[in-house]
Amino acid sequence: MSSVxxxxxxxxxxxxxxxxxxxxxxxxxxELAALRVLxxxxxxxxxxxxxxxxxxxxxxxxxxxxxxxxxxxxLVEP
Amino acid sequence: xxxxxxxxxxxxxxxxxPRIVLVGNPNVGKSTLFxxxxxxxxxxxxxxxxxxxxxxxxxxxxxxxxxIVDLPGTYGLTGADGDQRTAxxxxxxxxxxxxxxxxxxxxxxxxxxxxxxxxxxxxxxxxALNMADEMQREGIRIxxxxxxxxxxxxxxxxxATKRTGLREVLRAAVSSRxxxxxxxxxxxxxxxAVEAIAAESSVPEAFLLLEGMGGRRGGExxxxxxxxxxxxxxxxxxxxxxxxxAVAAGRHSAAERIAKAVxxxxxxxxxxxAWRAATHPWTGLPILAGVLGTIFAVxxxxxxxxxxLTDRLWAAAVSPLIRAAVAAVAGAGPLGxxxxxxxxxxxxxxxxxxxxxxxxxxxxxxVLEDTGYMNAAAVLLDRPLSRIGLTGRAAIPLVAGxxxxxxxxxxxxxLRTERERVIAGTLITLVxxxxxxxxxxxxxxxxxxxxxxxxxxxxVALIIxxxxxxxxxxxxxxxxxxxxxxxxxxxxxxxxVLAKTWMRVREFVVQAAPIVLAGSLVLGILYETxxxxxxxxxxxxxxxxxxxxxxxxxxxxxxxxxxxxxxxxLLLALAVVEYGRGAGSLLAFMTPAQIFTxxxxxxxxxxxxxxxxxLGKALGWRRAAAISAGTVALAVAAGGVAARVLAxxxx
Numbered sequence: 001m002s003s004v005x006x007x008x009x010x011x012x013x014x015x016x017x018x019x020x021x022x023x024x025x026x027x028x029x030x031e032l033a034a035l036r037v038l039x040x041x042x043x044x045x046x047x048x049x050x051x052x053x054x055x056x057x058x059x060x061x062x063x064x065x066x067x068x069x070x071x072x073x074x075l076v077e078p
Numbered sequence: 079x080x081x082x083x084x085x086x087x088x089x090x091x092x093x094x095x096p097r098i099v100l101v102g103n104p105n106v107g108k109s110t111l112f113x114x115x116x117x118x119x120x121x122x123x124x125x126x127x128x129x130x131x132x133x134x135x136x137x138x139x140x141x142x143x144x145x146i147v148d149l150p151g152t153y154g155l156t157g158a159d160g161d162q163r164t165a166x167x168x169x170x171x172x173x174x175x176x177x178x179x180x181x182x183x184x185x186x187x188x189x190x191x192x193x194x195x196x197x198x199x200x201x202x203x204x205x206a207l208n209m210a211d212e213m214q215r216e217g218i219r220i221x222x223x224x225x226x227x228x229x230x231x232x233x234x235x236x237x238a239t240k241r242t243g244l245r246e247v248l249r250a251a252v253s254s255r256x257x258x259x260x261x262x263x264x265x266x267x268x269x270x271a272v273e274a275i276a277a278e279s280s281v282p283e284a285f286l287l288l289e290g291m292g293g294r295r296g297g298e299x300x301x302x303x304x305x306x307x308x309x310x311x312x313x314x315x316x317x318x319x320x321x322x323x324a325v326a327a328g329r330h331s332a333a334e335r336i337a338k339a340v341x342x343x344x345x346x347x348x349x350x351x352a353w354r355a356a357t358h359p360w361t362g363l364p365i366l367a368g369v370l371g372t373i374f375a376v377x378x379x380x381x382x383x384x385x386x387l388t389d390r391l392w393a394a395a396v397s398p399l400i401r402a403a404v405a406a407v408a409g410a411g412p413l414g415x416x417x418x419x420x421x422x423x424x425x426x427x428x429x430x431x432x433x434x435x436x437x438x439x440x441x442x443x444x445v446l447e448d449t450g451y452m453n454a455a456a457v458l459l460d461r462p463l464s465r466i467g468l469t470g471r472a473a474i475p476l477v478a479g480x481x482x483x484x485x486x487x488x489x490x491x492x493l494r495t496e497r498e499r500v501i502a503g504t505l506i507t508l509v510x511x512x513x514x515x516x517x518x519x520x521x522x523x524x525x526x527x528x529x530x531x532x533x534x535x536x537x538v539a540l541i542i543x544x545x546x547x548x549x550x551x552x553x554x555x556x557x558x559x560x561x562x563x564x565x566x567x568x569x570x571x572x573x574x575v576l577a578k579t580w581m582r583v584r585e586f587v588v589q590a591a592p593i594v595l596a597g598s599l600v601l602g603i604l605y606e607t608x609x610x611x612x613x614x615x616x617x618x619x620x621x622x623x624x625x626x627x628x629x630x631x632x633x634x635x636x637x638x639x640x641x642x643x644x645x646x647x648l649l650l651a652l653a654v655v656e657y658g659r660g661a662g663s664l665l666a667f668m669t670p671a672q673i674f675t676x677x678x679x680x681x682x683x684x685x686x687x688x689x690x691x692x693l694g695k696a697l698g699w700r701r702a703a704a705i706s707a708g709t710v711a712l713a714v715a716a717g718g719v720a721a722r723v724l725a726x727x728x729x
Binding site: 022026028029030031032033034035036038039040041047049050051052053054056060061062063064065066067068069070 | 470562565
């Protein structure tokens with residue numbers, strides 16, 4: 001198990017990673033948790049909208065668009 | 079009468095009229111199920127959070143009336159803002175007789191998360207396993223009986239679009255008496271914490287507390303005994319974080335276990351290539367420009383065609399009848415002429431100016447929503463909108479504002495922060511709604527030329543961007559972030575598009591007709607009594623001096639606070655009285671440049687009365703007043719500048 005934590009925003013399309021830490025804001029963390037974007041869950045980056053657009057991920061819960069700002073706060077282990 | 083009782087006093091009417099609440103993830107067919115149950119037509123949209131207002135309807139189970147409440151789609155009851163808060167607050171504060179959890183079998187595991195949460199919080203739950211037909215097409219089979227046994231609640235398969243299985247769901251919900259028996263399905267540390275806290279209160283209270291909703295039922299969070307505090311601390315230690323996240327993780331894995339046990343086959347996102355093209359900036363922005371261009375072209379050609387058609391029909395068939403009828407009743411004197419202002423010119427303006435453009439716009443909007451294009455546009459526009467302090471989610475209310483500002487402002491609830499709601503709310507009031515488009519297309523495009531109309535839209539877009547940029551700088555607060563589910567495109571259903579259009583147009587007519595008629599009547603009285611000359615005088619310095627418009631045009635702008643298209647309708651009514659029938663007569667007393675300035679001022683200054691009222695409810699009266707005053711200043715400034723620039727260009 002790799003221990004390098006990087007922001008979700010740094011991943012390229014097609015890469016997989018395991019969620020390591022949710023953003024500090026409790027409400028946002030709860031919202032992600034309800035979507036099953038949780039520590040320990042695997043996700044795949046399916047698309048990154050160019051020019052600072054959202055990161056699109058596929059998790060066990062479904063397909064989601066995550067704004068770049070939020071993707072910078074969501075830490076993952078590639 | 080009992081139906082009315084059910085509407086007005088849902089809590090008190092519980093004994094005679096059980097209240098059933100529909101809950102489910104966004105886009106699972108919940109609103110369609112609601113429509114099927116109640117016969118009412120709440121709007122259903124292929125976009126998360128379209129049901130922004132809580133819809134209430136009455137269904138009949140045998141001889142019994144049942145109140146059905148359609149809550150906004152939600153993924154869980156713990157989210158702290160926007161839609162999700164509206165959803166859980168209402169059912170926690172005022173528990174219904176039963177909850178129908180509408181579940182999409184195509185993504186069963188995630189959908190079951192909400193079902194498990196509802197069961198944990200002590201609701202009587204009935205599961206409607208929806209989209210049974212789509213699951214069959216995709217080769218997904220779900221054992222409904224087994225699912226019911228594992229969850230401990232009734233499960234019924236439904237096809238909401240075909241109204242299959244709805245009776246069974248309603249019957250099960252009405253007849254449910256006991257809350258589901260507690261099944262221990264989570265990890266030991268979670269179960270221990272639940273038990274320790276529940277020993278002093280109840281299982282639902284324990285989950286409320288663990289998920290950070292303790293005290294949100296209206297009271298304070300309860301004091302924990304040493305035993306309960308220890309159990310909670312142990313749970314937080316074991317999960318290395320907050321209790322709510324540990325419970326969420328446990329619930330998701332329980333949901334997945336159940337889904338795996340009852341479900342065979344998986345679904346995947348369809349039509350991904352088209353989706354990628356629509357969301358990638360290099361292809362998506364041209365596609366967006368194409369879509370907007372098409373909207374404008376269809377509005378222009380379709381709206382103008384319908385407008386001319388109804389105008390001709392009115393003049394040939396309806397107007398003579400009304401004139402004869404009014405003459406017979408009220409004579410040909412001042413009284414008869416005053417009535418004709420409303421009965422002939424007012425109604426004529428409504429059906430030939432307001433209605434055609436509203437109708438055409440709502441058909442387009444319904445198609446865009448039902449295909450899921452709005453969802454792709456939200457992803458595409460997230461970055462550009464972040465420059466003005468918004469997220470991609472705001473794209474939907476902003477575009478909907480081009481139809482009517484009122485539902486667009488109601489849609490602000492889908493935005494996650496107050497700051498976003500203030501910025502988007504302000505900008506929506508500047509978006510030319512179909513009423514203002516009617517003025518722009520009907521006067522500027524038709525009389526001055528389509529180029530002038532396009533220029534006007536560009537000027538308004540520039541003003542909206544500048545206002546957004548300024549607000550983003552002025553207002554305190556942080557950067558908003560996008561978080562939404564992504565849906566792929568689907569082929570729009572003709573029935574849904576027509577039903578939506580019908581709903582919205584009906585609403586428009588009901589709202590608009592009384593105001594247009596009353597406004598026309600008041601103006602008729604002012605004109606026929608000669609008082610209009612006095613009423614225009616105080617406005618003259620601004621209207622004639624600064625904006626360079628005929629003083630009477632300023633008066634119609636004041637009346638347009640009632641409804642924006644009233645400006646042109648009244649102006650035309652004045653023109654008809656003064657210069658004879660036909661829109662072309664507007665050119666008899668205004669130049670193309672004046673028409674441009676007139677439409678620009680009309681587009682920007684104060685949202686109409688209905689918009690101001692809804693804005694006051696959504697953002698508070700002080701903000702609504704500030705926004706209205708700000709737009710007047712902006713409109714007068716922009717109009718004056720436009721008049722001077724156009725005068726320079728004409729030289």
